[in-house]
Amino acid sequence: MKTQIISQKEYTNQNIDGTLVFDGDGDGAGAAAIWLMQNPGKYVSFTNQQKSQRDLVKNVFETIPEEYIQNKRAGVFDIAAQQNREALEQLVNLGVNIDFIDHHSNISINGISDFSQPDSRQISTAILAYEHYKKKLTDEENEKAKDLAILGLANDGKSRAAKKIFENVNQEKMAKLCYYGTVLNYAANLGHTLDFTEILKGLSSENVLDYLENSKVAEVANEMETSTALLLSKTRRTSKKGLEVYTFPNQSSKDKILANGVYSPFLNSEMEKDPENLHVGIIHMEDGKYKVAIRGPNALSLAEKISKHYNGDYGGRETAAGFSTTQTVETSELIAKLGE
Numbered sequence: 571m572k573t574q575i576i577s578q579k580e581y582t583n584q585n586i587d588g589t590l591v592f593d594g595d596g597d598g599a600g601a602a603a604i605w606l607m608q609n610p611g612k613y614v615s616f617t618n619q620q621k622s623q624r625d626l627v628k629n630v631f632e633t634i635p636e637e638y639i640q641n642k643r644a645g646v647f648d649i650a651a652q653q654n655r656e657a658l659e660q661l662v663n664l665g666v667n668i669d670f671i672d673h674h675s676n677i678s679i680n681g682i683s684d685f686s687q688p689d690s691r692q693i694s695t696a697i698l699a700y701e702h703y704k705k706k707l708t709d710e711e712n713e714k715a716k717d718l719a720i721l722g723l724a725n726d727g728k729s730r731a732a733k734k735i736f737e738n739v740n741q742e743k744m745a746k747l748c749y750y751g752t753v754l755n756y757a758a759n760l761g762h763t764l765d766f767t768e769i770l771k772g773l774s775s776e777n778v779l780d781y782l783e784n785s786k787v788a789e790v791a792n793e794m795e796t797s798t799a800l801l802l803s804k805t806r807r808t809s810k811k812g813l814e815v816y817t818f819p820n821q822s823s824k825d826k827i828l829a830n831g832v833y834s835p836f837l838n839s840e841m842e843k844d845p846e847n848l849h850v851g852i853i854h855m856e857d858g859k860y861k862v863a864i865r866g867p868n869a870l871s872l873a874e875k876i877s878k879h880y881n882g883d884y885g886g887r888e889t890a891a892g893f894s895t896t897q898t899v900e901t902s903e904l905i906a907k908l909g910e
């Protein structure tokens with residue numbers, strides 16, 4: 571059976587094999603593409619433009635009459651369990667056969683096949699899909715599913731984990747997949763609205779890298795590179811032992827978009843290259859607040875400690891964290907605090 575994907579907008583009352591609901595990023599689309607290998611058919615796709623909407627499942631009911639949903643399949647990937655609980659229960663009540671995979675939490679609804687792993691926040695949805703299905707895939711499918719799992723991990727800022735898990739994958743290919751995973755995650759911050767239904771179609775019907783390198787995603791990647799170069803040309807860099815501090819330019823409204831889209835992937839890639847040291851960015855936001863992004867060992871505990879000094883709010887995870895504050899953050903003072 572051939573797979574056919576119809577976007578929410580294209581759907582007119584017609585018979586389908588089911589629905590696909592996934593987060594609009596490289597991880598959600600990667601997981602959906604892996605699932606489709608084992609569940610080919612005709613599906614309506616429901617996705618968002620980069621986290622703008624979390625309660626996606628309810629859209630299914632707004633688009634498709636119940637008679638076309640009932641007793642069909644649904645694949646639900648990388649979306650928040652809590653915001654979708656009610657709509658998922660409604661689907662179960664319609665006899666829909668649901669596969670649910672997420673790396674944030676389990677769903678625990680009777681009648682839903684949940685392949686999530688508790689406390690799997692450090693991994694990604696696409697790799698959970700890969701782990702679940704890999705034994706059932708042909709060799710060719712397996713190779714492709716690996717690419718998709720890498721894309722998902724990189725999308726979620728876990729390129730290092732991808733390199734560790736898939737150490738036999740050719741280095742050049744690994745680097746490209748990690749690069750595009752980052753682009754898929756950050757494109758929206760630069761104002762690009764990528765259509766993830768189109769991306770899913772491409773990822774599931776073509777070779778993963780061939781598709782990415784010849785699609786809108788590659789255009790966005792080029793623009794991100796230009797933006798990064800521009801931002802860095804206006805950035806002051808201070809190096810101390812074990813520490814690189816980037817003082818980004820003051821945020822005019824034009825540079826704000828620029829910085830949001832590129833400083834974070836830039837710091838992440840610096841950390842990838844040099845994981846032993848700290849990579850810190852200071853961003854003076856348009857609203858007057860300062861944001862400090864910390865990448866590297868113990869980033870979270872450093873963010874917690876230093877944010878207290880500035881009376882700020884901190885957050886993040888072990889190696890990628892930060893804080894924001896209404897107080898002024900001077901580069902030299904911050905460096906002193908980081909050294910304490």
Ligand SMILES: [Mn+2]
Pocket residue numbers: 593595597598648
């Ligand atoms: Mn996601």
